Structures are given as structure tokens and as C-alpha cells.
Amino acid sequence: MVRPASFDINGIKSGAWSEEEDNKLRAFIDRFGQTNWRQLPLFAGLKRCGKSCRLRWMNYLKPGIRRGNFTKDEEHLIIKLHNQLGNKWSAIAEQFPGRTDNDIKNYWHAHIHKRKGRLNGTCARVTREIKTQNLSQEELSSDSNSSTITNCLNQNTPAISEAALSQPAENIGVFESNADSYFNHGSFIEQDFDGVEEENIMSLLRDYSDVGVASWNLSAAIDEQDSFNNNFGDDYYYGKVEI
DNA sequence: AACACATTCAACCGCAGTCCC
DNA sequence: CGGGACTGCGGTTGAATGTGT
Numbered sequence: 392m393v394r395p396a397s398f399d400i401n402g403i404k405s406g407a408w409s410e411e412e413d414n415k416l417r418a419f420i421d422r423f424g425q426t427n428w429r430q431l432p433l434f435a436g437l438k439r440c441g442k443s444c445r446l447r448w449m450n451y452l453k454p455g456i457r458r459g460n461f462t463k464d465e466e467h468l469i470i471k472l473h474n475q476l477g478n479k480w481s482a483i484a485e486q487f488p489g490r491t492d493n494d495i496k497n498y499w500h501a502h503i504h505k506r507k508g509r510l511n512g513t514c515a516r517v518t519r520e521i522k523t524q525n526l527s528q529e530e531l532s533s534d535s536n537s538s539t540i541t542n543c544l545n546q547n548t549p550a551i552s553e554a555a556l557s558q559p560a561e562n563i564g565v566f567e568s569n570a571d572s573y574f575n576h577g578s579f580i581e582q583d584f585d586g587v588e589e590e591n592i593m594s595l596l597r598d599y600s601d602v603g604v605a606s607w608n609l610s611a612a613i614d615e616q617d618s619f620n621n622n623f624g625d626d627y628y629y630g631k632v633e634i
Numbered sequence: 635a636a637c638a639c640a641t642t643c644a645a646c647c648g649c650a651g652t653c654c655c
Numbered sequence: 656c657g658g659g660a661c662t663g664c665g666g667t668t669g670a671a672t673g674t675g676t
Binding site: 394405406407408442443446447450451493494497498501 | 641642643644645646647
Binding site: 394395407427428429441442445449478479480481492493496500 | 660661662663664665666668669670
């Protein structure tokens with residue numbers, strides 16, 4: 392999973408690092424420390440630019456770097472910190488000794504971000520289904536939302552009715568669901584996203600584009616204290632769907 | 635077995651901030 | 656103060672690898 396090595400017109404190499412290059416870089420920094428990155432390759436005998444040397448050291452060779460899969464707790468913390476800090480990967484990485492910002496950024500894009508996108512779809516569907524059952528705004532915002540949503544999913548509620556889709560555009564409310572369902576059981580999404588049903592929903596949304604989704608957004612509001620105590624049971628996701 | 639498509643992750647690129655002359 | 660050099664960050668790329676058909 393590495394780019395093939397190549398040389399520019401000045402003889403500067405780019406692409407995959409060889410073991411010999413790694414050893415040279417490691418040996419030089421062990422002996423002289425991280426000094427001037429621009430000058431380093433010259434003195435270390437590397438045909439690389441300083442930037443490439445720094446990147447290789449910071450993301451791969453530096454002692455103490457941890458590789459391998461992220462744990463569930465690490466994933467929770469990434470989500471929490473990303474909600475607080477946004478795409479400040481280096482700031483997020485400070486909370487993960489041994490993990491690099493590059494690693495966390497990659498993990499976010501490869502795992503969490505994708506899943507969030509799917510969860511957004513779930514929010515739209517669940518909210519629409521609640522609407523078809525004529526639940527009031529009060530009911531939507533009450534403490535029973537978690538079970539209401541779960542019931543919708545468990546009852547295998549039919550796909551959105553055309554009548555519901557013809558409702559006038561409006562903000563149909565904010566709901567909350569217990570993130571524990573999603574995080575600890577993982578069934579929240581899988582149970583909901585039947586491929587055929589999803590296609591029906593998307594098809595109907597296309598047909599009724601005048602009342603289509605204006606924007607979907609989802610943000611995680613995680614109880615800080617509980618997160619720091621590694622207790623995620625009381626954390627909540629807040630989803631808002633505007634139609 | 636062969637091919638197509640999806641995923642992973644090391645590496646690159648451009649830009650902004652900081653430092654120094 | 657201005658400008659160049661350097662560093663660090665975040666977004667993106669693309670080849671290797673994995674998975675599905």
C-alpha cells in the first residue's frame with residue numbers, strides 16, 4: 392500500500408521508503424536529534440526532501456508509535472473530541488499517546504465519517520415514520536423518544552407513505568435516541584437499513600423532490616463527564632432533520 | 635480462477651503560522 | 656515592518672490489499 396519510488400529532476404526521491412532509508416533516518420535522529428529538517432537529509436545521506444523525512448519520522452519511525460486497530464473506547468473519544476474540536480487532528484491526537492494525527496484522520500474518514508453518513512439517513516427515515524404515526528411535537532421531544540424510535544424499527548414499519556411525503560415542507564422536529572443502542576449493540580443501523588426499503592425511500596424522495604430533504608445533520612452531544620469516566624451508557628445522540 | 639469494486643493507509647501537496655534576519 | 660526560510664497541519668491521492676461476484 393505504498394507509492395512506487397520515483398526521482399525528480401534534482402535526484403530527490405519520493406514514494407515508498409526502503410528499509411535502508413529508514414535505518415539511515417533513524418540512526419541520524421538517534422544520534423543528533425530532530426534538528427533542521429531541511430538540512431537533515433543532506434547530512435544523513437538521504438536523497439529525500441526534509442518534509443518527507445519529517446513525515447516519515449513523525450508518522451512511522453518515531454519511537455512509541457502505536458499501530459493496529461482502534462478500540463471502541465478510542466473510537467468514542469475520537470467522536471467526542473471531533474465534536475468539540477472539529478478537524479483539528481493534531482489536537483485530537485494529543486489525547487492518544489502513540490497515535491499520530493494522520494492515523495486518526497485516516498480512521499475518521501475510513502470508519503466513523505462513513506457510518507455517520509448512514510446514521511443521517513436513519514434519522515430521516517425514523518423521523519418520517521414518527522410523523523406518519525401522527526405523534527405530536529411534545530411526544531417527539533419527550534423522554535420516551537428512545538423507545539419510540541426503537542419501536543418504529545422493531546415493528547418493521549412500512550416504508551414512508553405517499554401521503555406523508557406530500558405534507559408541506561416544515562421542520563419536523565428534533566429527536567434524541569440513546570446512543571447506547573448504536574454503540575453497544577450495533578444493531579441500530581443494521582436493523583434499519585434494509586437495502587430494498589432504503590431504495591424505496593430514496594425513490595419516493597426523488598419522486599417528491601419538492602418536499603425532499605433540504606438538509607440532514609447530526610451531531611453527537613456526549614456527556615463529557617461520563618465520557619471521561621469511560622461510561623457511555625448515558626450519552627445521547629441528537630439528530631435534527633429538516634424537510 | 636478471474637475480474638471488479640471497495641477499503642486501507644503511507645505519502646504527497648498546498649497553505650498558514652512562526653521565526654529570524 | 657517586510658520577506659524568505661522553515662515547520663506543522665489538514666486535505667487528498669493512489670497503489671496495495673481485501674472482498675464480493
